[in-house]
Amino acid sequence: MTIDALEARRPPASRSAASALLWPAVLAATAILSLAPGSFLPDWAVRLPAGWKLPIAGYISVFMAWLVDQASFGLFTFRELTRGVAWLLDWPLGLAKAMLVSGFAIGQGSQAVPIAPPLPWYAVFMLGVALGWRLGGRPLALLVAGGLAYLLIFGQWASAMTTLASVLVAAPLGAAGGLLLGILCYRSPRFERALSPLLDLAQTVPVFAYLVPILFLFGFGPVSAMIATILYALPPMVRVAVVAFRAVPEEIVVLGRMTGCTRHQFTWKMLVPSARAGLMVGVNQVIMLTLNMVIIASMIGAGGLGYDVLTALRRLDIGRGLEAGLAITVLAILLDRLAQAMARQSERGRVHRKEGAGRLTGRRFWLLVLALAAALWAAAFLAPPLAVFPAEWQLSTASYWEAMVRWINVNFFDALDAFKSFVLLNLLVPVRRFMLGLPWLWVVVVVMLAGWRLGGLRLTVRVALATLFIALVGLWEPAMLTLYLCGVSVLVAAAIGIPIGIACATHRRLWKVVEIVIDTLQTLPSFVYLIPIVMLFRVGDFTAMIAIVLYAVAPAIRYTAHGVQGTAPELIEAGIANGCTRGQLLSRIRLPLAAPQILLGLNQTIMLALSMLVITALVGTRDLGQEVYIALTKADVGRGIVAGLCVAAIAIIADRLIGAGAQRLKNRLGLA
Incomplete structure (x- = not known):
């Protein structure tokens, strides 16, 4: 007879009495051991002996050094592979930054010869408002206009465009990678079971920990920051994609089989379009996590609003830091609302004409908007001063915030x-x-007891291994x-x-x-x-x-x-x-x-x-x-x-x- 069967046969009154006395006894023992652990337990149970600690950190460092310095795949080394990936990702990132921030030039550094300016602020403003108008009508257009106006008026435009350029590259890559992994998980339960622990780790390991190996493998710079951002934002997309695919009605799956679709045709012509509304929720999560990562990624060269906030923190400049932080919040809200509007349109299955869109079809509307943006870009090329938002129109509340903190410090x-x-x-x-003061062995015992009471043997083993790992790595x-x-x-x-x-x-x-x-x-x-x-x-x-x-x-x-x-x-x-x-x-x-x-x-x-x-x-x-x-x-x-x-x-x-x-x-x- 199993332990669970014995537990079930035990009289309910005795079980409830035992449960009622168990945890008070554990708490009392914990308090006593914290005050005088050496009186009840041997030294090795109180403080883990140095000889028991595993030098895992040293092994990882040695392995990473070997990987970077000596590992080879025949035609190229591992270092060349990572640098090649960085070079490949630098192209779309450089293009986005040139379009929004720096402009286009031939050559590098002091030898660079400018050939075209970036999109001027009024062109980006018009494109953003047009996108909001098309996706959500007048309310969303006004929200986009107000958010972009904040970035302009409070002097956050250049940094915001740098951050936006990174988001425009990292978010699609993170969403695409999550989508592909989600498809593999949907097709193969074994692959999903193997990937699930890695996704758990990716979502629980601190963001700073992402930066250390990436900095070691890819060097310092915006590309490394973008890779860290993609890895941070990808796991939710995988999970959302799997849930969205499993929510596809069974009749659609049966229809795909009956019509003789190949696996490729079923995936991209039936499964993904049917799950589009759910997938857009995942895309929205990727965008939010990408923006959440911008400050931390600035520590390895991302720049933009994150760098401004980090610099303000180092200088304790509350005003500049708050304005830059609010700029990230504004950018997050705008992208979130636009992504939600796209998700609603995907759920409806077609684009409805919004208020004020007139009789223009989608294609004609965007041709007109893009033509106007090109004309504004040409105007900035011919008259560069027009592309710069006048400094006298900008405002700042930094001095007021600093004065408020000084007043609080003086008076309170x-x-x-x-x-x-x-x-x-x-x-x-x-x-x-x-x-x-708690003995490490007693903490392990208490965690195992909690696992046993709440989830049985499997949960007990999992939490025990996790606790022992913390102890054994020192x-x-x-x-x-x-x-x-x-x-x-x-x-x-x-x-x-x-x-x-x-x-x-x-x-x-x-x-x-x-x-x-x-x-x-x-x-x-x-x-x-x-x-x-x-x-x-x-x-x-x-x-x-x-x-x-x-x-x-x-x-x-x-x-x-x-x-x-x-x-x-x-x-x-x-x-x-x-x-x-x-x-x-x-x-x-x-x-x-x-x-x-x-x-x-x-x-x-x-x-x-x-x-x-x-x-x-x-x-x-x-x-x-x-x-x-x-x-x-x-x-x-x-x-x-x-x-x-x-x-x-x-x-x-x-x-x-x-x-x-x-x-x-x-x-x-x-x-x-």
């Missing part, structure tokens, strides 16, 4: 410093000491610091986000206001959070915690609101019929049924907190994020990859345990 320094000291002494420092202490800071930040974000989400679920007007705020928080680049917080609180763990909470609170709010709002109406009516008050409806019906959704929101909060934690290494944290950042500055491939894999291991453990807990709760509530 004592209060802010007292609040910071209170949180440090009463929350952060005790939790940090507690986590660092990064246990930075991992505990990561866990401490991430855990405290997630708890604070949940304490703020869940009540706000509950309030939003019961007050629609409040939700409309909060939704705008969290949308802005999610599109604003993560680096932008650090600038004002560092100026107010200086560097340290408290500053990192505030930045992480601001960046990660959105999923806690959104998932809670959706979960509470999604309660079945008949259950609410039954509660009202039984005389439940409004508070009872919330505490006894809405919240219990929304608990699985709230857990999933907590999971997303943890993922965002871990991704932000690596960025907060710039403000003085000493966790795994600092390990990744140091590896990037020293081009230490092995150290960066191993530290990134440790962050991924923490993310995978949290994701699997919370996912299993949410599923178990759904089963118990009958929601599965």
Whole structure:
């Protein structure tokens, strides 16, 4: 008889009593071991012996050096292969930058002879408004016009065009690569099973960790930054493509077989067109992630708005940093709305004439727009001053933001410093000491116990291997610091986000206001959070915690609101019929049924907190994020990859345990 069968035969009362006593006992033992681990466990169980640590980072560094310096494929070396790929990708990137930023020239450097200017601002403005008009009518055209006007008026046009050039190349390549991999996964379940762990790693490994091997393989420059951006944005497209293909109606698949389509014909003439609406959602995700990567990619030569934000952070220039960060947000919103409009048109299957499009068909409309753009380009060629937006028309709010921060520091320094000291002494420092005092072996045992209770043997093995990996590579202490800071930040974000989400679920007007705020928080680049917080609180763990909470609170709010709002109406009516008050409806019906959704929101909060934690290494944290950042500055491939894999291991453990807990709760509530 199996263990599960014995578990099922056990009387329910004894099982519930054992479950009720198990975790309090574990927590009590954990507290005791944290205070005096050496009194109960041998030294090797408290601190991992140095001889047990695996030099994986050194092996990876040696392998990468061999790969770059000695590996050969007969006709060419590996270095020549990577440089060839970089040269090939440099062509479309150079063309896009020439079209939007630098213009066309013959020769390089000081010997370059200009032959044509870039598209002038008014031509790009007209093309953007025309595209918005055609895809979404007057509202989208006005939105595009307002966004582009912001870039012009606040002096962000040149940097925005540099960023846009990278997006126009990286996003199609990322979408195409994700589409091809999605087709392979749809055709071959074995390939999907083999690729799925790699996609999990790609989505959980910190972005900084991408940069270290890419910098080592492809060198410093915008092409390396674009490759890192593509790798970062590709995994969601793969997953969305697989889901979209599997959602294609069965009758279409049967029709393709009955009509004798070859595999190529079925894929490109039936499967992909039928899944177009879902695929456009993936394209939208690729665009958003590409823009999310622009600041980090600027660390290896991307330039553009990301470089402006990074420079502002290094100088603590809150005004310039905020304007550049808002420019990235504006660009993200414009591209997002345009991609959504394209997805809606794909879903309808044909292009409808929008308001104001007149009687022009699609082809005639675009011929007219392109002819006008060419005429404006020629005007810029003949009269170059016309292509430059007048400096006297530009505005800047940088001085006002700096003055506001100075005023806050002058008038509220004592209060802010007292609040910071209170949180440090009463929350952060005790939790940090507690986590660092835990024996590594006991943490492994607790994680395995949680895996066993929530998901059985398979989950136990997975989380145990991930935890042991962290211990055996010699990064246990930075991992505990990561866990401490991430855990405290997630708890604070949940304490703020869940009540706000509950309030939003019961007050629609409040939700409309909060939704705008969290949308802005999610599109604003993560680096932008650090600038004002560092100026107010200086560097340290408290500053990192505030930045992480601001960046990660959105999923806690959104998932809670959706979960509470999604309660079945008949259950609410039954509660009202039984005389439940409004508070009872919330505490006894809405919240219990929304608990699985709230857990999933907590999971997303943890993922965002871990991704932000690596960025907060710039403000003085000493966790795994600092390990990744140091590896990037020293081009230490092995150290960066191993530290990134440790962050991924923490993310995978949290994701699997919370996912299993949410599923178990759904089963118990009958929601599965």
